[in-house]
Amino acid sequence: SIRRGWLEKRKRDGRGSDEFVALPWDEALDIAATEIDRVRREYGNKAIFGGSYGWSSAGRFHHAQSQAHRFLNSIGGYVASFGSYSTGCAQSIMPHVFGVNFLQLLYEHQ
Numbered sequence: 001s002i003r004r005g006w007l008e009k010r011k012r013d014g015r016g017s018d019e020f021v022a023l024p025w026d027e028a029l030d031i032a033a034t035e036i037d038r039v040r041r042e043y044g045n046k047a048i049f050g051g052s053y054g055w056s057s058a059g060r061f062h063h064a065q066s067q068a069h070r071f072l073n074s075i076g077g078y079v080a081s082f083g084s085y086s087t088g089c090a091q092s093i094m095p096h097v098f099g100v101n102f103l104q105l106l107y108e109h110q
Contacts, residue, residue, distance in 0.1 A: 002031065040075060050078035 001020040005011050023031075039047050050072045051065070061067075072078035095101045 002028070036075070045072075045075070045077045046079055048072060048078040050080050 001022050003014060003018040004021050005014040005018045007021060050069050
């Protein structure tokens with residue numbers, strides 16, 4: 001689905017108040033490809049965030065984030081996240097508990 005106002009006029013206002021309409025897959029994929037290419041050309045690959053908490057499976061091939069990263073790598077790269085909320089908290093408290101900044105050590109030894 002896509003916002004009606006954007007679909008009809010490519011206007012970016014109306015977020016949160018516009019209704020959504022269903023699209024055929026081929027049209028949705030064409031729009032997504034065009035917008036990814038527009039962002040990449042106008043702002044560079046650094047403007048593309050390769051995050052996904054989408055569907056997954058027991059196998060790695062069907063892991064949503066792995067597939068998104070594979071696709072985005074094929075067009076020149078993306079911005080990735082590092083760690084998680086939990087590891088972010090751990091990285092903050094570890095220097096106080098152990099007296100060592102493990103993240104700083106990691107970067108110094110690369």
